[in-house]
Amino acid sequence: MTKADIVNAIAVRTGIEKQVVLQVVEGILANVRSSLTKGEAVYLRGFGSFIIKHRAEKTARNISKNTTITIPAHDIPAFKPAKSFADKVK
Numbered sequence: 240m241t242k243a244d245i246v247n248a249i250a251v252r253t254g255i256e257k258q259v260v261l262q263v264v265e266g267i268l269a270n271v272r273s274s275l276t277k278g279e280a281v282y283l284r285g286f287g288s289f290i291i292k293h294r295a296e297k298t299a300r301n302i303s304k305n306t307t308i309t310i311p312a313h314d315i316p317a318f319k320p321a322k323s324f325a326d327k328v329k
Contacts, residue, residue, distance in 0.1 A: 249264075285324065287318055288319045291315070293312065293313075294315060
């Protein structure tokens with residue numbers, strides 16, 4: 240499902256114009272992106288949490304050159320589904 244599919248489904252279900260629904264969806268995504276950029280988690284009860292996970296520094300191998308490289312510590316965005324949501328998917 241794409242963002243356009245989500246917008247179309249919400250517009251059909253609610254009767255609200257697609258442009259208005261698109262602005263709302265874009266606003267939600269912008270707020271989630273902004274919060275994660277600031278290091279803040281976003282909790283949506285019954286759906287899940289958008290969080291920042293810290294990855295420690297690690298050593299890896301470049302197979303083509305047969306060398307060892309160090310991947311520095313970094314943060315990545317992640318999604319953790321709510322238990323009720325995960326149970327429904329199972």
